[in-house]
Amino acid sequence: MQQAQQRYFTAEIFVRNGEYEYTKPMVLEAENLDAAIVKADEHNKTYYSGEADPWDVGYFFHAGCVYVHIRNVAEINKGEYDVLRRFI
DSSP, rough: OOOOEEEEEEEEEEEEETTTEEEEEEEEEEEEEHHHHHHHHHHHTSSSSOOOEETOOOOOEETTTTEEEEEEHHHHHEHHHHHHHHHH
């Protein structure tokens, strides 16, 4: 059985921490877009230490003080992945 070829993705994670809002980029490998979204979501569940409370499309931490969700996931090529992985 042949293993599926890995594809490369970038994800933009939105973070609201009290009054501050910002985005955090990440890169990941996955078999397809749906798998990349699942991996990004798994990352979000553990973004801050402690218990994650699922809500809508993201997660709350620290009794609602911090909220994270996936804003965007897009496919990139291997060269872009290699460069981005070194800098983010």
